[in-house]
Amino acid sequence: LSLDAIKLMGFKSFVDPTIIKFPSIRTGVVGPNGCGKSNILDAIRWVMGESSAKQLRGESIIDVIFNGSRDRQPIGQASVELIFNNEDHSLGGAYAKYNQISVKRIVDREAQSTYFLNNVRCRRRDITDVFLGTGLGARSYSMIGQGTITSLVESKPEELREHLEEVA
Amino acid sequence: LSLDAIKLMGFKSFVDPTIIKFPSIRTGVVGPNGCGKSNILDAIRWVMGESSAKQLRGESIIDVIFNGSRDRQPIGQASVELIFNNEDHSLGGAYAKYNQISVKRIVDREAQSTYFLNNVRCRRRDITDVFLGTGLGARSYSMIGQGTITSLVESKPEELREHLEEVA
Amino acid sequence: TKQCFKETFDKVNEFFKSYFPKVFGGGTAYLELIGEDLLDAGVALMAKPPGKKVGNIHQLSGGEKTLTAIALVFSLFQLNPAPFCVLDEVDAPLDDTNVGHFCNLVKEMSEKVQFIFVSHNKETIEMATHLVGITMQEPGVSRVVSVDIDSAIGMVGTS
Amino acid sequence: TKQCFKETFDKVNEFFKSYFPKVFGGGTAYLELIGEDLLDAGVALMAKPPGKKVGNIHQLSGGEKTLTAIALVFSLFQLNPAPFCVLDEVDAPLDDTNVGHFCNLVKEMSEKVQFIFVSHNKETIEMATHLVGITMQEPGVSRVVSVDIDSAIGMVGTS
Numbered sequence: 001l002s003l004d005a006i007k008l009m010g011f012k013s014f015v016d017p018t019i020i021k022f023p024s025i026r027t028g029v030v031g032p033n034g035c036g037k038s039n040i041l042d043a044i045r046w047v048m049g050e051s052s053a054k055q056l057r058g059e060s061i062i063d064v065i066f067n068g069s070r071d072r073q074p075i076g077q078a079s080v081e082l083i084f085n086n087e088d089h090s091l092g093g094a095y096a097k098y099n100q101i102s103v104k105r106i107v108d109r110e111a112q113s114t115y116f117l118n119n120v121r122c123r124r125r126d127i128t129d130v131f132l133g134t135g136l137g138a139r140s141y142s143m144i145g146q147g148t149i150t151s152l153v154e155s156k157p158e159e160l161r162e163h164l165e166e167v168a
Numbered sequence: 169l170s171l172d173a174i175k176l177m178g179f180k181s182f183v184d185p186t187i188i189k190f191p192s193i194r195t196g197v198v199g200p201n202g203c204g205k206s207n208i209l210d211a212i213r214w215v216m217g218e219s220s221a222k223q224l225r226g227e228s229i230i231d232v233i234f235n236g237s238r239d240r241q242p243i244g245q246a247s248v249e250l251i252f253n254n255e256d257h258s259l260g261g262a263y264a265k266y267n268q269i270s271v272k273r274i275v276d277r278e279a280q281s282t283y284f285l286n287n288v289r290c291r292r293r294d295i296t297d298v299f300l301g302t303g304l305g306a307r308s309y310s311m312i313g314q315g316t317i318t319s320l321v322e323s324k325p326e327e328l329r330e331h332l333e334e335v336a
Numbered sequence: 337t338k339q340c341f342k343e344t345f346d347k348v349n350e351f352f353k354s355y356f357p358k359v360f361g362g363g364t365a366y367l368e369l370i371g372e373d374l375l376d377a378g379v380a381l382m383a384k385p386p387g388k389k390v391g392n393i394h395q396l397s398g399g400e401k402t403l404t405a406i407a408l409v410f411s412l413f414q415l416n417p418a419p420f421c422v423l424d425e426v427d428a429p430l431d432d433t434n435v436g437h438f439c440n441l442v443k444e445m446s447e448k449v450q451f452i453f454v455s456h457n458k459e460t461i462e463m464a465t466h467l468v469g470i471t472m473q474e475p476g477v478s479r480v481v482s483v484d485i486d487s488a489i490g491m492v493g494t495s
Numbered sequence: 496t497k498q499c500f501k502e503t504f505d506k507v508n509e510f511f512k513s514y515f516p517k518v519f520g521g522g523t524a525y526l527e528l529i530g531e532d533l534l535d536a537g538v539a540l541m542a543k544p545p546g547k548k549v550g551n552i553h554q555l556s557g558g559e560k561t562l563t564a565i566a567l568v569f570s571l572f573q574l575n576p577a578p579f580c581v582l583d584e585v586d587a588p589l590d591d592t593n594v595g596h597f598c599n600l601v602k603e604m605s606e607k608v609q610f611i612f613v614s615h616n617k618e619t620i621e622m623a624t625h626l627v628g629i630t631m632q633e634p635g636v637s638r639v640v641s642v643d644i645d646s647a648i649g650m651v652g653t654s
């Protein structure tokens with residue numbers, strides 16, 4: 001299982017439909033301060049089910065919707081889609097036979113979130129279920145946000161235990 | 169008022185008596201990871217009265233005493249002295265007439281702290297009093313520890329108020 | 337006292353309002369009192385980098401928060417300079433251009449405030465007027481070595 | 496299950512015990528179970544860089560904590576590689592030598608795990624096999640530009 005691409009539309013500073021591909025084993029994301037790099041990581045966490053606005057640097061969950069800029073108006077919804085490469089069929093369960101798996105989330109200004117697996121509407125729970133056992137998830141140790149790496153070694157014993165349980 | 173020098177003895181990784189001078193307007197402290205740079209900042213905070221072990225990255229206040237290395241045994245006490253240049257007599261009060269003011273703290277393994285002003289024993293309170301109104305202090309906004317700068321803009325309104333009160 | 341606090345607040349706010357666009361090359365920022373009673377009103381920070389819309393401060397990027405914090409601290413110094421300022425790796429989240437801005441701000445502020453800064457960044461190290469090198473030649477034991485700027489640029493890498 | 500957890504714990508511990516000295520060029524580290532009951536025992540981390548004495552983990556330096564965390568995450572990957580790993584500016588506290596170590600670790604681990612990393616550091620950027628450039632040509636609006644390594648090294652500075 002690997003990540004082929006992410007599509008963002010209206011998510012934080014990515015107001016225009018944007019596709020970012022990850023074609024190889026080590027992708028570097030570069031750009032000046034404030035250009036949107038960490039927003040991409042927020043998008044990945046968000047589509048995988050992150051429900052805490054604080055974890056996404058917001059006060060409300062609708063803070064992820066593009067809220068305008070000097071030349072643009074705010075818009076009504078945010079959408080993020082992750083496209084996974086499952087050619088090795090390591091993702092089991094109902095999706096084992098697919099070569100590609102898409103996970104999508106849309107939120108509107110009423111804070112209504114809609115989830116999609118391979119463009120079929122589903123519940124948030126279905127998305128988190130698909131990733132059980134893969135080590136992926138909104139709070140996975142495999143996604144280290146800016147300024148948070150040292151807190152991993154300083155975590156409480158119960159928190160470290162949780163990471164071990166993710167791997168088990 | 170400015171800082172002329174710091175003397176450390178037995179404080180964290182500075183086991184041997186060490187004097188570090190600050191002769192000019194911009195002093196850069198350099199060296200590899202783990203060599204002791206942030207320990208110097210801890211020392212400054214500590215001698216100015218920091219009483220929370222956690223703020224000094226310890227579990228107990230005696231964690232600032234050199235606890236040994238591959239070739240050395242732990243020792244019995246830590247001592248730090250700050251030497252201030254008061255030639256502009258900006259430090260008022262009882263110490264206004266001195267050109268140099270020294271502030272010193274010693275702690276032993278029984279967690280007994282002893283404070284000195286110009287080598288005369290005093291209470292911790294006397295040291296914090298001397299610095300009132302100067303903008304200096306163990307928790308002053310003018311000493312920004314590693315990884316803490318962003319928390320300044322994310323502080324709660326009552327915390328930001330406290331910094332303004334320091335300046336008033 | 338109420339009067340004194342309001343006065344301090346207004347002065348720092350003036351400095352901050354002009355410092356921020358200087359640091360960011362544009363944009364706006366200001367402090368706001370939260371609450372009616374001047375005796376315990378909190379202080380909130382609003383910041384809008386150039387071309388962006390005001391959001392909550394937590395949404396800003398790591399580099400943007402760092403520069404905003406520097407602007408705030410230096411605004412406090414403009415009113416009542418602390419004798420010295422210690423900065424421990426505050427330049428870590430900054431891109432090269434912003435490290436340059438940061439260095440210019442420190443050079444300017446060092447006319448009023450003595451600076452001691454820890455950094456692994458070559459450009460920051462180059463703006464020092466004096467360098468203190470720390471090493472652990474003997475494992476676990478820190479000692480000071482005097483360094484000149486050129487060997488320090490080489491030294492940040494050794495461990 | 497109790498059995499499963501203990502097994503996972505032991506395996507990750509084996510990896511961590513050998514990874515840490517590799518990352519630090521020496522020293523020792525290990526995980527410890529806190530509590531009697533395997534069903535809810537916590538996990539504590541002990542780490543001792545080369546030549547130093549075991550202290551509490553909080554005493555370690557910023558760079559040391561970062562490398563220790565990388566060693567732990569990669570030990571978890573050795574047992575059960577996550578499909579991809581995202582690292583946002585984790586190299587910020589590292590000196591040049593340790594950035595080099597970090598890059599080598601990522602290169603090795605990327606045989607099992609796909610990496611996506613954000614960085615302002617030239618050496619880290621150079622180890623990428625593909626680069627994604629993000630810009631805000633239009634204020635407040637992010638867009639992607641394709642970049643090659645050489646112009647990226649130049650680009651980290653523009654804003």
Ligand SMILES: Nc1ncnc2c1ncn2[C@@H]1O[C@H](COP(=O)(O)OP(=O)(O)OP(=O)(O)O)[C@@H](O)[C@H]1O
Pocket residue numbers: 011012013031032033034035036037038039040063064065066067068146385388391395396397398399400429635
């Ligand atoms: N809902 C939103 N609408 C529009 N812009 C937003 C929204 N949420 C966040 N932003 C903007 O995104 C920017 C932050 O982006 P991000 O944190 O990704 O930067 P970055 O590239 O990681 O920078 P750094 O290198 O400093 O960490 C901020 O300027 C913020 O104002």
Ligand SMILES: Nc1ncnc2c1ncn2[C@@H]1O[C@H](COP(=O)(O)OP(=O)(O)OP(=O)(O)O)[C@@H](O)[C@H]1O
Pocket residue numbers: 179180181199200201202203204205206207208231232233234235236314476544547548550554555556557558559588
């Ligand atoms: N009481 C003590 N006795 C001996 N060594 C100590 C003591 N307390 C801390 N240390 C050691 O000091 C080292 C940390 O030093 P410090 O945090 O100053 O490093 P640094 O130079 O700031 O590094 P970085 O660039 O990674 O931030 C640690 O390795 C720690 O083990």
Ligand SMILES: [Mg+2]
Pocket residue numbers: 037038039146397398399
């Ligand atoms: Mg960022």
Ligand SMILES: [Mg+2]
Pocket residue numbers: 205206207314556557558
């Ligand atoms: Mg440090």
